[in-house]
Amino acid sequence: MAITADDVLTIISEEVPIDRAKLDPAATLESLDIASLDMISVMFALEDKFGVVIEQDDVKDAKTLQDFVDVVQAKAGA
């Protein structure tokens, strides 16, 4: 199933939770006060909803939301 950037950001806003409007793709996770544990919840939700399995190692270099979206889309398309 194709996953859009919007799908990923919506799941981030629900799981963290954080206001969807604050999720500028260029923003870093750190600047948004999103912890690695929050992102693990996001990864579990992505797996539940889209069947895409993302390991913590896959996103260890992701700094911005866009970096994270890129990893998810690459894994989903693989």
Added chain:
Amino acid sequence: MTVRVAITGMGSLSGLGQGVEPTWKALISGESGVRPIARQFMNVPAYAYEGPAAVIEKLDTSAIEAKYGARVLAHLDPFSVYASIATFEAMEQAGLLDHPALADRTAIIYGVGSGGNTTIEETYVRLFDKKASSVHPLSIPKYMVSAAASQLSLMLGVRGVAFTIASACASSGHAISEGMHMLRAGRVDVAIVGGGEAPITYGGWLSWKAVRAMSSTACRPFSIGRDGMILGEGAATLILENWAHAEARGAKILGEVIGSGSSSDAFHITQPQGEGAVKAMRAALADAGVAVETPLLISSHGTGTELNDKTEAQALRTVFGEALKTDLVIATKSAHGHLFGGAGAIELILGVLALQHRIAPPILNYLGPDPECDVPLVLGEAKPIDYEVLLSNSFAFGGLNSVIMARRV
């Protein structure tokens, strides 16, 4: 000198409503929080269950999020969410949010029967159904039975003693009792006590069904034709406070906890035995210094199961004898269902409100008298009363009994 124990805050959340005042209004109007539900756990058709239950259909989290931020309830099992909301209401009423007493002179003792059922089941669905090889790293922090106590401490900034008491349906009764004793012993000035539960899950539903304790129609305490309890969910919290501490800071005192009694049946893992209930009630009366002849409002355990109600009625007759004629028995589980870990606390709160407002809420769904349950009941409509003292029973599976006594102020 004996420390008097004031109630300075109360909060509740159940199928009957969110907040103590709306809950009370619904209760005395004879409304029921029980409605038919038809659910699928995790949206899986194979995990469907249906029947009557007192579920929380909507939750207003705006006040708690305005105070602590949008993430205050994130990553929690529902039972900890319910505990947070009920406790926030109670603390706000008590005027103790951000109070210096929270640093080390406040205890949290919270009653929970089984912990995070939703989280446990989601975790195992992942393992056994989806065949995943890993689980969410927050599984244990969410489902551990002490998660609500930890969440309350984190949220409120309470740095004194905090723990969970688990004694099934008597958990919050025991929590209130131990909080009272901590205040009497001078260990703390404030005790945040109560309990909560979120038991309405696929596994929870089938487990209660398997014990044959669940009604397929309605909770009919002490009635002929009663056939079991109705599952509820939610939480209830009381703020107990050293009387002098409450007076010194000008807090409004809502009632007084005057005694408690606890006992164990040592009899059976599911069946109640009257002797344990008798022993706990007598201990509570003695602790409170209240004679059996004193007219009492009795907030019964009243689950609506065949066995509990006749055993409880017999125990009441044994303890009070002829004096029972001047007492009156209420059974609010008929309106809010069984809150398990939160049952003792919500029933104490509703009993204290009945003393305050001088109105006893009606027992719902009554079909007619059962000779084995011959105790004075409030039937039909809410009834004007003028009792000063309340006795509130909680008798748990496994024979763990807790009785709390309170006084109108």
